[in-house]
Amino acid sequence: MLRRGSLCAAVLCVLLCLCACAQPSCSRTVYAMDTVMTLTAYGKDADGALAAAEAELHRLDALLDRHSGSSAVASLDRDGQVSSRELADLLIRAKALSSLTDGAFELTLAPVIEAWGFGTDAPRVPEDAELSALLPAVGADRISIDGEQIALAPGTQIDLGGIAKGHAADAVCALLVQQGISSAVIDLGGDVGVLGTKPDGTPWRIAVKDPADGSQHIGVLSAADTFVVTSGIYERFFEQDGVRYHHIIDPATGRSAQSGLVSATVICADGTDADALSTAVFVMGAERAHALYETVGSFEMILVTDDGRVLYTKGLADSFEPNRESGYAYEELA
Numbered sequence: 001m002l003r004r005g006s007l008c009a010a011v012l013c014v015l016l017c018l019c020a021c022a023q024p025s026c027s028r029t030v031y032a033m034d035t036v037m038t039l040t041a042y043g044k045d046a047d048g049a050l051a052a053a054e055a056e057l058h059r060l061d062a063l064l065d066r067h068s069g070s071s072a073v074a075s076l077d078r079d080g081q082v083s084s085r086e087l088a089d090l091l092i093r094a095k096a097l098s099s100l101t102d103g104a105f106e107l108t109l110a111p112v113i114e115a116w117g118f119g120t121d122a123p124r125v126p127e128d129a130e131l132s133a134l135l136p137a138v139g140a141d142r143i144s145i146d147g148e149q150i151a152l153a154p155g156t157q158i159d160l161g162g163i164a165k166g167h168a169a170d171a172v173c174a175l176l177v178q179q180g181i182s183s184a185v186i187d188l189g190g191d192v193g194v195l196g197t198k199p200d201g202t203p204w205r206i207a208v209k210d211p212a213d214g215s216q217h218i219g220v221l222s223a224a225d226t227f228v229v230t231s232g233i234y235e236r237f238f239e240q241d242g243v244r245y246h247h248i249i250d251p252a253t254g255r256s257a258q259s260g261l262v263s264a265t266v267i268c269a270d271g272t273d274a275d276a277l278s279t280a281v282f283v284m285g286a287e288r289a290h291a292l293y294e295t296v297g298s299f300e301m302i303l304v305t306d307d308g309r310v311l312y313t314k315g316l317a318d319s320f321e322p323n324r325e326s327g328y329a330y331e332e333l334a
């Protein structure tokens with residue numbers, strides 16, 4: 001889960017043109033999953049729907065936060081087993097995403113993340129020997145699921161920080177639909193979901209943050225009924241001896257991913273997939289991510305490279321407007 005220090009990453013995407021519509025709207029700020037979240041819904045029952053959405057976010061936080069002693073994930077990490085239908089369903093999906101991304105998305109990195117101390121007051125660079133000792137316990141195949149029974153192989157612990165907010169975004173959108181809402185924006189701090197269109201029938205416009213300067217954007221996406229999720233190295237990091245260590249770990253090395261990317265945004269009809277894929281794509285780098293894109297075919301992406309390029313997939317040709325004043329070079333991936 002996201003821990004202390006992640007507040008600065010809370011507002012990843014700026015949503016434009018939220019107002020200026022005839023329908024009544026209601027907004028609510030929620031603090032859950034160590035993140036400031038903003039929910040906005042339109043329609044006459046918007047207030048009640050958002051209250052239910054807030055309750056759902058707190059419920060999911062209490063289920064999935066490995067740092068909360070009573071959560072199912074904390075029990076699993078502590079005891080090596082737990083029984084939870086809901087967690088089992090999420091882990092089945094997470095394991096499939098791990099396999100789809102050739103292990104780039106990896107939910108068993110908890111001991112490695114702990115060794116680095118990301119999100120604590122005392123981050124540190126672990127010794128090579130320490131990481132080598134931890135890596136054998138990393139691997140989605142070390143999680144077994146039988147019905148609602150989940151068990152971990154010895155030494156293995158899970159961390160759902162790379163997927164929990166996407167799952168929460170899916171759950172909140174489903175709940176809002178159940179409550180009769182057909183137009184809403186949920187911003188879970190870097191994981192944005194838009195339900196339907198704006199009340200006037202036009203697409204939502206979502207600004208994608210410039211990873212080098214959070215007050216600027218690299219472009220604007222027009223979107224309806226979709227999720228837009230960004231992973232970036234600026235979200236949580238520390239510096240030591242002039243080197244920046246960030247929180248997205250390459251499972252092959254146990255170290256901050258060095259893939260040539262500074263941010264990866266995934267656009268997808270499913271929030272859980274979008275979240276896991278944004279983390280995975282970041283780890284994979286542009287070339288491997290493009291190969292994944294060609295194989296999977298159900299998502300689009302915008303990658304920012306460490307040499308100042310913005311690469312975007314062909315499915316965004318009509319919906320992504322580059323910000324030509326940003327100083328980046330824009331390339332559509334062929």
Ligand code: AMP
Pocket residue numbers: 001002104105106107109113159160161162163230231232235247248249250251275278279280283
């Ligand atoms: P995100 O911001 O969605 O990319 O998720 C980053 C968070 O996911 C980190 O803070 C860790 O909790 C966790 N994480 C780090 N590296 C990975 C990885 N390779 N696969 C899955 N989760 C990861």
Ligand code: MG
Pocket residue numbers: 161162163231274275276277278279
């Ligand atoms: Mg993610």
